[in-house]
Amino acid sequence: MSRADTASERRTEIIAATIRVLARDGLAQTTTRKIAAEAGVNQATLRYYFGSKDDLLFAVLQEMMKLTGEIARRARAGSSGSIREIIADSLIAFWSSVEESPELQIIQYELTLYALRHPASSWLARQQYDGYCAVVESLIQEAFAAANLTCAIPVADLARFIVGGLDGIILQFISDRNTVRSRRDIDHLTSAVIALAEGAPSSHRES
Known part of the structure; x- marks a missing residue:
């Protein structure tokens, strides 16, 4: 070696x-x-x-970003079928990894806030979410291309909606570990993502 x-x-x-x-x-x-x-x-x-300790902690944050991206890609790789099935299977597969290792999510949030407190490293927090959204965007594009379909809204917008929705559910879950409620929330998020992807009309819009 x-x-x-x-x-x-x-x-x-x-x-x-x-x-x-x-x-x-x-x-x-x-x-x-x-x-x-x-x-x-x-x-x-x-x-x-x-x-320094800061350099090490920021290296850990980058490693956590990499691991999260790998989890998302594995979730997508294990799914096949219609766009609806791919979205549902991918979200629940990703959520299963959150339930298995909630402490990793806590580490990521702690390190993200730590980076934001240091002006010289605040770019890491931005890079983290840009990276997550880029991974999700890529997976959505691959799914639609494979199905020969077009997403009803810009894929980048849908990716940020997914990341934002997951972020909120994760924060609630690591706070109270309510698995039943969080699974229900993931189902609701899945329905919303599918509706946006397929272009279902919003109920608040005038006809």
């Missing part, structure tokens, strides 16, 4: 250890000492690979 490979592997191990500490103790109680102990390295090694 080359030195570059070894360094990349060590960085990956440290990021994974940081995620475990954040999930267990929360951002406020996460220290470089705890991270080093979890990763099995000394604090000098942490500084060598990441420079």
Whole structure:
């Protein structure tokens, strides 16, 4: 294994250890000492690979963004059939991953707010949501192209609606862990997304 490979592997191990500490103790109680102990390295090694605690936390946020994108793509890959089925299957598959690891969602929100508090890193928060929307937009485009159909509203608009809806449901779920209600909310979101995608007329519009 080359030195570059070894360094990349060590960085990956440290990021994974940081995620475990954040999930267990929360951002406020996460220290470089705890991270080093979890990763099995000394604090000098942490500084060598990441420079500062902030640099490490921002690297973790980027890794969380990557993981969320991968979850969304796996959800889409496991679905087939009509546009309605693809939307429904993808949303429920993604939601299942939220229910399985709610602590990862808490980490993302904590790190997003942390980044926004630091002007030099606020771009990470913007990049995070731009990245999520880009992934969802790509998946929607692929689904419509495969079905030889056209989305009734701009795909970018639909993608942001989906991300915004999921964000709200996730925040409520990690607050009270009400699985029954959150599943019902996901069903409602699915119906709204399908209606927008297919161009169903809104009830508040004049005929």
